Every structure is written in structure tokens, then in C-alpha cells.
Amino acid sequence: MTLLQNITVPNLSGERFRVRYHLTGTEDEARANAEHLRNEQTVEFPANLLPKGDLSERIAGQVEGFSPVAGGVFAVTISYAVETVGAELTQLMNVVLSNGSFMSGVRVERLDLPDSLLSVFRGPRFGIEGLRELLGVPDRQLLCTPIKPMGLSPEQLADMTYRLALGGMDLIKDDHGITNLPFCPFEERVQRCVEAVARANRETGLQCLYAANVTAPAHLVLARALFAKNAGAGALLICPATTGFDAARQLADDDRLNLPIIGHPAGGGNFVSGSEARYSHYAFFGQLHRLAGADAVIYMNYGGRFPISEQDGLDAKGGCRDPMGHLKPIFPAPGGGMTLKSIPELREVYGSEAVFVVGGGLHQHGPDLTANVREFLKLMG
């Protein structure tokens, strides 16, 4: 096509980032899908109309690796010019998997980003070490719990918060569905829960943090976070699958907030669950959340009330803690059906650098919430 002859794209550095995908099908199908994907995620243009040169060889993705993994699954590495992303997380997601999400048998396993691209992202402000410092807990697993059920008033949730903090709970968060509700307005709840935690902390001498849920309309996420900060909240909770990942990044980057960010998985099953999942737990819960600046990321654990495999849990852990350039390691925070009985095994699997999120199991344990927290804490090591 005449329009595209002799196109030179200025100032391409030659630096590329890599995405490892798993493609499912026969080898021929997987090879065809790899070709489709490298084009679809970039130029999205009929290959026969792309002349040789920058568009087809530098802007389009390049297949750099292709190898069988197991029956009918192939690991395919595609590289992309760092300039296709520019400096924006939304655009990184666009290049990693956008229209390709409509193809069959495509799954993002892992991102491999060079320092030049990673440097665009500030990443987690606290990470594992920083969050431990805020909590004054140097070396054991952390315990986290949501306040719920939906339907309670700010006063009732604050009462629950106080009892939990009194027992020594490390992190207390709004349940993800408790946002700004007629029977539980955000501002009143945050103020009351902040007060409840402060009162308990004075009594215990501990540094429990309350995380306010700022999953909110686009124009209110930052405003709610600033309100929470000014009210004295110690952390923020957000559901990136609902708000978009960049809303979390915006919070993490804001120096006025300077608060740890906890990612919540609500809606994340659309991305990671089932045999057709388009993201691995490694990429979604680990890498994307670190790029978005989360300091801990909650995900559904295996053996709970959701069909998640142990490998998925381990993958989430790896994505949170494996080296990733200058981006700090963050806490994997498995939850979703944890009981006192499951803790010993989970300690083995996750080691000490983990947050255990206990909800129903904590309430189920007995009528005295404060005593229950103490029971669970005995098992953290």
C-alpha cells in the first residue's frame, strides 16, 4: 500500500520487553496464533499490506521463542518495542493483551520488562519491608481481616474493628463490597473505624492499620483516599479489576497519601479463573499489582471456598516476591475460606513473607472476636 511505503519510525531505541504467553492447541494452531497475536497486539493490520521495515519488524511484536510445555500447550515469547508502551500502565496492558483477549487459548504467563520500562513505574511505595515497619512486625506472617457483613452501620463496624484490633489483628480492612452505601456512608465509617483502631492501639501498644475501601467512581477514588488519609486511616484498599489498575497506581504515586495500598481480587476471576483464564496468577496478582503500586495483594487461596489450585497460589506468591527490577517485593495475601486448621499448611507453603486473610473462619471460631484473633495470631510464625 502506497501510504505505508518507506515508513521510518523515529527514535526507536531497539529496547524491547517480552511477554511469555501460553497458547493452547495443536502446534500449527499455536504457531498461527503466535503470528496473529504479535500483529493483533500492535499494528493490527493485514500482514500482506505491511512492507518490510520498521512497522513489520520493529513496531509489530516479534516471536522470539516457541516451545512445547505440556500436552497441547506452547510457551511463546513475543517481544515488543518499549516505545509501543510509552510511559503508561494502561498502554502496557493494551500491548500485553487487548484484542488478543478474544482469541482462543491465549494466556499471559509472565512479563519480562527491561529497566528502561520498569523505571517508568514507581511501584510499591512500602513493599514487604515498609509495611512491616509501619506495623512494627518484623518477622512473622501478618494477619488481616475484613469488617463485615454488608448491612452493618458504621458504628457496628467500628465496634467490630475495635474488638479485632484489641486482639492484635495487624490489618483490618473494609470488606470489598462495603464502599459508600446508604446504610454505611464512607466518611462516617472511615472516621469511626479510624477512631476504633486508634483506641485499641493505645490499649495494646500495637500498630494495627485500618484500610479504607476506596473502590469508587473514577472521579472520587482520589478524593476518598485523601479523606481517609486526613481522617487518619493507615492504608487503602482498592479493587483494580473494577476501577482499572491505573486507579491503584494513581494512589500509590500520590505523595499526599503516602499510604500502603492493598489490592483486592473482586472481579479478578474474570482474568485468572478457570481453564480458559487469560492471565496467570503470577502476572495478574503479582506483576500487574506491583506495577500498579500495591504493597499487598489479596487473592483467593486454594483449599478455600473457590476452585483455585495450589500452583495458582504459588504463582501468585512468586509474582509478588520474585525480583522485578527496582519494584519492591510485596505481600501475597491469600484468603477466601481460611480456617485455623488450614494455617499450619499455609505457613509451610508461603513462608513468613505473607499476609493471611481470615474472614468467615475467624467469626466461625467462636463468639469472642478478640479471643479468636489471639488464637489465630498464635499460629503466625
Next chain:
Amino acid sequence: MTLLQNITVPNLSGERFRVRYHLTGTEDEARANAEHLRNEQTVEFPANLLPKGDLSERIAGQVEGFSPVAGGVFAVTISYAVETVGAELTQLMNVVLSNGSFMSGVRVERLDLPDSLLSVFRGPRFGIEGLRELLGVPDRQLLCTPIKPMGLSPEQLADMTYRLALGGMDLIKDDHGITNLPFCPFEERVQRCVEAVARANRETGLQCLYAANVTAPAHLVLARALFAKNAGAGALLICPATTGFDAARQLADDDRLNLPIIGHPAGGGNFVSGSEARYSHYAFFGQLHRLAGADAVIYMNYGGRFPISEQDGLDAKGGCRDPMGHLKPIFPAPGGGMTLKSIPELREVYGSEAVFVVGGGLHQHGPDLTANVREFLKLMG
């Protein structure tokens, strides 16, 4: 549990909205999943600890319908108190499917929202009728095309824009992956493309609209949209699966913008593609986009380069155009592999109230883009 005895939730109106899910499995599994889901999406609390009363009977979802659809699929209707949503789209998504996205065999088919809840959302500002008025095209299908491939400069994309508009193209949009790139900065591109369309419109006497892609970091979506508006862009393009749906809603609601919004499906495959898809095309492309204020929604069509069924296409159409309270009907905009040859059949299927999105097929048709547009337009009726 003592904490939850005698809980009364104040001011519950008794109004409820309904979600129809498809649950896959045996009848016993589907019934168990329905119970799990109504709890998980609201109170998220052990059922044995919820005393009778407001929490278990009004705040928790209630299963109102259960019937077999086809082998191993059951249609389950769950109602939720409108107060569990409050007035926020993010929270509506939270209640419709949040942690439930991690369950097996759950799919959101359709939302049924009472006027009291719909009234919280302004919805599409233009809809089908308003967009037709802006374009001055009262009664045929509309034609839309992206400018691409990624790698072109603003000047080159503007040149392409001019040629397309000269042929009579109705809507010209940035490709979804062309956002703010080192070799194609947003502001320069928007200015040049706006000028190109204006020049062509002066020559043709038509009212082609250029839609600027404002898929961007959370703190920049609105700023880019305002820049585009001030530069003279006629519409905005956004990828809700990447930015979050509420970012689109924010744009649609802003009176300073007063521009039609086009939803792009990039990343939407995570929600709607494959046998395990968690949203129907009806709910995702139709209903969620209307709640988010889109005036047209692009989706992958059947028979193109993605594995989409004809039924999915029809479902998207229905979700866009079926009555939905005060929310205007919007244009379904099938794309993703459309050619001149596929148009006659698609005209039959979609009728006149549709936008046909042609990309590669238009370029493939011959070297003269302006002539190609005229060929395609002859088939709109």
C-alpha cells in the same frame, strides 16, 4: 453470634434489582452455587452465623428463580436490595459479580434494574438518535474505521484521516493501541486529525466525526478528553475493560465535554470470550456500556478473525437496543475482520441501527482509501 443479633438495617425501601445468571453443573451444583453466589456477592458471611432478619433476608441476595436452560445450564435469578449498590457503577459491578467471578460456571446474563436504580445513571448522552443527528445521517448503517497501524506519525495518521473522511466515512477513530506514544503524541495527533477531518468536511459538506482515544492513566483520562474537546474532536474513544467502566461514565456525564462516547472492546475478551465467559455479550457490551454512558460500543463480530458466535453478536445488539428504562438505545458496532463481502449478510442481521467497523478489510480492498470508503458506503442502507 452476639454481634449480629437483632440487626436492623435502616431505611431499606424494599426495592430490589435482579440479575439473571447462568450456572453450569448438575442441578445440585447449580442450586448450591446459587446459594453461594447470593451470599458471596453481598454479606459474604458464614450462613450459619447470620441470624434471621435484615442481613440474611434483605441485604443478602435472594434466589427468585431457578430453571433449566439446556444440558447442564440453569437460569438463576437473584435479587438484591437497591441499597446494596447505593449510587455508584463500581458498586453495582461489585454486587453483580465480584468474588463470584472466582466460582466455576457462573455467567452474568442480564441485569434487570428498576427505575429507582436506573435513575442514578445519566446513561448515554446521545444514543442512536443523537449520534445520527451529529452526523447528519438519519437512516442508514454508519461506517466507522480506525486509523492505524501503530507506528505512523501524527502527520501520517492525519493524512489517512483526510483520505477516509473525503470518501464519506462517518466515524474515524484512533486505533485502541494508539494512545500517547513517543512516536505519536496524543496532543499533536488529535490536533492534526481534527484539522484533517475539518478540511475534508468542508470539501464534502459532510459531518464526519473524529474520535480521540482517551484510554489513559486514571489521572489523565478527563484531561485528555478536555484537550480533545477544545481541539475540536467530535467524539471520544475509551476501552472500559482497561480504564474501568466508570472512567467512561465520568466522560459521558461531563457537561464540558458533551461528546459522544465510543466504547472499545480491548481486554473485553477477559469477560466475554470462550465457554467459561463470565458475562454475556448482552450484559457486558450492551447493558454495562449503556450504564457507563457509551453511545456506541464496538465488539468483535462473528465470522471475522475471532471465535465469536452469531448469537453473541445478536446478544450484543439486543443489549444495546432493547428498552432499558430511561437509558437511550445505543449503536452496536460490530468489527474485527469485516470485509465488503460480509456486509450484505450483516445488514440483514443487524438492520439499519448499527455501526459497521471496518479496518483491515477497507485497506485490503485497494490502494485508494477514499475510493474504498465510497465502495463500502454504497452497501450501507
